[in-house]
Amino acid sequence: MEIRKINSSVITDTVKKLFMDMNYFIGEDILTALKNAEETEISPTGKSVLAQLIENHKIAAEEEVPICQDTGMAVLFVEYGDKVVIENGSFEEAVQEGIRRAYIDGYLRKSVVTDPVFDRVNTKDNTPAIIYTSIVPGDKIKILAGCKGFGSENMSSIKMLTPSAGIEGVKKFILDTVKYAGPNPCPPVVVGVGIGGTFEKAAMLAKKATLRPIDTKNPNERYAALEEELLTEINKMGFGPAGLGGINTAIGVNIETFPTHIAGMPVAVNICCHAARHKETEI
Amino acid sequence: MKKINLPLTDDAINELKAGDSVLISGVMITGRDAAHKRLYELIEKNEELPVNIKGEVIYYVGPAPAKPGHAVGPAGPTSSYRMDKYTPALLDRGLKGMIGKGARNQEVIDSMIKNHVVYFAAIGGAAALISKSIKKVEVLAYEDLGTEAIYQFEVEDFPAIVAIDAQGNSVLAK
Incomplete structure (x- = not known):
């Protein structure tokens, strides 16, 4: 070449x-998820919050403002x-x-x-x-x-789990992190999870996971199932849109993994607000 | 939807209950992390503040720059818990209301009950929408802080929800 x-x-x-x-322009993955959430939301306040977020995206795009x-x-x-x-x-x-x-x-x-x-x-x-x-x-x-944005970045966390913690330990840490964040990170959130590698690799994977469109799944079946299971569990927490109650606390859970050391199982959770702005390009 | 006007009277605060949707009109001040730190340090030293906070409502916000022809850029709420450390001191000095997003700690809630103060939640991330209700903006203090300066916002039908009322009742999911 x-x-x-x-x-x-x-x-x-x-x-x-x-x-x-x-x-200015929210991604189709996020907008579709917010519209679906508005349809399924059972809390009237939550429904109204979601309608306002959708309206906000419309204004931002039309006026080309953030x-x-x-x-x-x-x-x-x-x-x-x-x-x-x-x-x-x-x-x-x-x-x-x-x-x-x-x-x-x-x-x-x-x-x-x-x-x-x-x-x-x-x-x-x-x-x-x-x-x-x-x-x-x-x-x-x-x-x-x-x-x-740092409202959600501040609610992120990393833990150096060890192998005996197993899948249950991984789930618990992710759910505890989202629970601790509660109403603060502008729910419904996107949860980016990085598992494996070293301390900093797990954190980078978690960040990268927040940038993956939420209408995609981890290519590995077991992790794809875990993404779905965690999403269901998070939405049982009840924080809801803007933390004012409801069944839509998250609109996506994305997991990225990497090989790790025999002694370790690092897990990083990077929380992203509903305005999950990401874009890809090639030069 | 309740319509309320600023400044808030004690009677008006009494009428506000956690969960109420409100539209706020009038004049409010803004301030976030850096401005709170400065105000707090002045209070600690028992000095005069550069702005009057007595009877005022403060909005935790750092707006984006305004495009030409706009009064203000997108201006949604920032997370309130970062102001918790400084809040009781401001409430003791007469602040009557706060607008932000997310949870408050128990010290803030206790101080709100003691000082008869209300905490509103605006919708985080609905910044472009919220900015439509902000009609006029002026810098009041700490211009050097840029987006973190203390501004005066003249608002009309600013949408919010009573998150914690003056009796300490909260609508925030736990």
Whole structure:
């Protein structure tokens, strides 16, 4: 395969459009799930909340304004083809410039602060974005991206379970995490679960799981069944839309897994609000 | 749907019961994490606050920037529990209402009963919809905080639900 040259401005423009679009236009998977939830919801308040969320998506799309004021911290999973060479700049800087332009030109909220503990001064352009890159064969760049609000991010958790905990331990930790989050993370939520790998791999898998469309299943039958079982259990908790009661506390549970160590079974739960904004593109 | 006007009177607060859907009109102030921290530090030192909070309703929000021609950008509620640490001190100084999303701790609820205060829930994530009810925006204090500054919002039929009333009854699912 030939070397493919890509101008850094192409990366910047693509990232900019990706983040503006995902903030204005909710994905079909989420909108369909909210409409289904509105139909099934038995709590009148819950039903009314869902109707308002659907109306909110309509307004955001029509006026091209953000769905939620928390336009999040930008996270990108990149599959970078090993035949690609970036011209006129670096890949990293081109992505950050795309984020900068999306958040400034797109009227998105700038929510990132420099130092996490001492200064906490806003960077004013929502950079830096968090970029996870893997090198793959080929001459394409694939980007899976999300903008993660922190109302739900703060309700996420990780636990280094050990093998004896078994499937019951996994289920308990996931359900306990959702229960502890209660009404805070803007239910109905999307629950991203990462199981296996190391400490940080499980967390990354959980994040990636929140970016997978909720109308898809884990390709492994046993995990697909677990996704469904957990969704049913979560919806028995009663938190409901906006935490005001009802049978729709979650609209999706996505599980991603990875091989792990003989001594371990890490489980990470990344909770995402109902405004689960994710988008994929290929350059 | 009950229509209520700001500022809230004690009689009006008495009428509000957990679970009531309301449409709020009038003038409210805003503030979230960083502004609360600053106000709290001033109260600790027994100093004057840069804004009057007595009798006011505060909305926990950090709006997105307004597009040209819009009064405000999308402006939905942020999680209230992060303000819990600072809230009793503000209620002791006369704050009468709060608007946010999600749960409050017992100290806040006890202080709400003591100070006769109501807590409303707005719908998290319905930011574009909610912004339609915000007619006029002005910075009151801490402009350096950007989206986290204290603003004054003039609202008309701002949709909310009484989440915890002044008697401490809650509609939030446990």
